[in-house]
Amino acid sequence: MHQLGEQLSVQVTGGPTALIDYGGLRFLTDPTFDEPGHYGRPDGKPGLTKTAPASVTPADLGRIDAVLLSHDEHPDNLDHSGRKLLTDVPLTLTTPSGAGRLGGTAKGLENWETVELDRPGGGVVTVTASPALHGPEGSEKVTGDVVGFVLTGQGLPTVYVSGDNASLDVVRQVADRFGPVDTAVLFAGAPRLKPVFDGALLVLDSALAAEATRILGARTVVPVHIDSWGHFTEGRDDLVAAFTEAGLADRLRLG
Template sequence: MAGTGLPLPVRVIGGPTALITYGGLRLLTDPTFDPPGDHPAGEGIVLGKTAPPAATPAEIGPLDAVLLSHDEHPDNLDTSGRALLPEVPLTLTTVGGAERLGGTARGLAPWESTGLPLPGGGSATVTAVPALHGPDGAEEVLGEVIGFVLTGEGLPTVYVSGDNASLDLVRQVAGRFGPVDAAVLFAGAARAPYFDSTITLDSAQAAEAARILGARQVVPVHYEGWTHFTEGREELEKAFAAAGLSGRLAPA
């Protein structure tokens, strides 16, 4: 499906949270609005948040849907984010996450799609796509995660990676939907106990994901504001420059 060729309006709020304006819809990724501090993540693990969000839910205003990659980690859905969900008409997330959250949450299995009515008529399609939060077998420890692809007649094709560390899965997405107009990539080279490798894309992998997808615009998120991230904006810019893709990286 042909896109618009225009930049995707994305407002990065902080961490994995971004407001995407899509065909008149207002879509929010992984809501996190708690202040800086320690956030328990189970089994004695504590995640440290170091930066506040750039806006409050009240400042963001009404939403049409939340695209929630997973519900089990406080850096992707925190206390304030959970309080927001009942006010949103629809939350799309994993099948297990929808069962845990209830309310307006709807679970999507990988490659399952649903339609969202557009304000001006017609509809956009949201397709859940597979994601792997770490190396092979990470699901047993870190849980199920999904990403999303947005498509619609006359609208850009948009990939939202979620906490994905697998370039093989990016290739699968590209095979079905590429080239994409925009990619919202969760980066940061996050690390966690029990794993020797990173559990999200590092900067070089993010640049390679952009190349695989043929992404015209890349909006990196979830690479700052938490102590478990090991690569920030400087590393992203260097990696995209080394790959000859600097022009595709959205400004900070």
């Protein structure tokens, strides 16, 4: 658990999943709680292999006010247990296409659209949908729509949750609107699948995550999406090395 202020803490549970306590509300990113195993694809395209379990179970989490779901189409962002969890939460914020597939309490947000959630004791948290690009330019037709999120509120720090984004141009758009941010929850891990875009990055690698930190002016960075899956090609040590080389190691918060 990273206690990042009186009104903010982040608990990383494995893969892309983190529990964010923010202004009295509890947000969960991309829920993945299945046991390790392989996820094949009926179309014969490369599947994904989970290599390690989450550090907690859904039952350990307690109350969840909203899920921040970058996208629903890949099992390393929403697995079977995660889908089951969605049926028990009051709100899932995601892409418009994802909300159409999920139904239930899912709400789709267009880029820069906002939702206000009431805080216990008064006031609101504003969730703003930010763009994300899951691969190289033009990858949307293959990897699908993805969304990130920015959390703001009166007297609260600004928190950016990148989702599965590989584009620094997207990060610059967020920085132009919201920077400097207090905390960035950056999806990293340099995932690659050789048959997909000739092995191009699907999400930030460690060096790009460090550059994203600089662009955002982020005071602290909590990396997620850096472990537990076989197609992630970089992990904790790579992040530390990249942030150290960039002179930003003091901003990293690693669980």
